[in-house]
Amino acid sequence: MTIHVPSRSHPALVLNADFRPLSYYPLSLWSWQDTVRAVFMDRVNIVQHYDVEVHSPSFAMRLPSVVSLKTYVKPTRQPAFTRFNVFLRDRFQCQYCGSSEDLTFDHLVPRARGGQTTWENVLTACSPCNLRKGHKSLREAGMHPMHLPWRPTVHDLHDAGRHFPPNFLHDSWMDYLYWDTELEP
Numbered sequence: 253m254t255i256h257v258p259s260r261s262h263p264a265l266v267l268n269a270d271f272r273p274l275s276y277y278p279l280s281l282w283s284w285q286d287t288v289r290a291v292f293m294d295r296v297n298i299v300q301h302y303d304v305e306v307h308s309p310s311f312a313m314r315l316p317s318v319v320s321l322k323t324y325v326k327p328t329r330q331p332a333f334t335r336f337n338v339f340l341r342d343r344f345q346c347q348y349c350g351s352s353e354d355l356t357f358d359h360l361v362p363r364a365r366g367g368q369t370t371w372e373n374v375l376t377a378c379s380p381c382n383l384r385k386g387h388k389s390l391r392e393a394g395m396h397p398m399h400l401p402w403r404p405t406v407h408d409l410h411d412a413g414r415h416f417p418p419n420f421l422h423d424s425w426m427d428y429l430y431w432d433t434e435l436e437p
Contacts, residue, residue: 277413342376
């Protein structure tokens with residue numbers, strides 16, 4: 253019996269050689285096709301399986317749900333300065349009013365006044381708050397951010413990403429994602 257496996261189903265959680273995810277947000281996932289390819293190229297160890305098999309005329313294999321790299325990949329120390337990472341650092345919330353709708357970013361020291369686009373000068377703001385502040389200083393606008401902007405580490409972004417799990421989390425992944433959750437007796 254042959255089971256058709258949709259190409260976007262059954263992703264595998266990819267762990268580093270130390271059994272930590274390569275990234276939490278976005279979660280380090282590979283398609284089942286890339287995972288099977290990595291197994292055959294002997295680049296990963298299979299840690300957990302799905303209850304689904306793929307078949308060829310001469311071979312059958314249960315799809316891996318969790319794999320670990322055989323070679324440790326050293327994580328980058330400094331995260332890329334991207335709009336997404338600014339939003340993640342600020343937990344996808346306007347730093348002025350707390351809204352999570354219509355997000356953009358704001359320069360504390362406006363660019364029109366010499367402000368730079370850096371970790372230390374940019375924070376997440378909703379469009380209404382950003383328009384309200386405009387080219388004014390915080391004092392002139394009478395606005396106070398919940399947190400001042402700062403340069404996060406990769407660990408900081410991973411920690412923030414744990415609060416925003418993806419829509420799909422397979423049960424076999426849980427032991428590898430949340431090291432700080434309370435264990436059941």
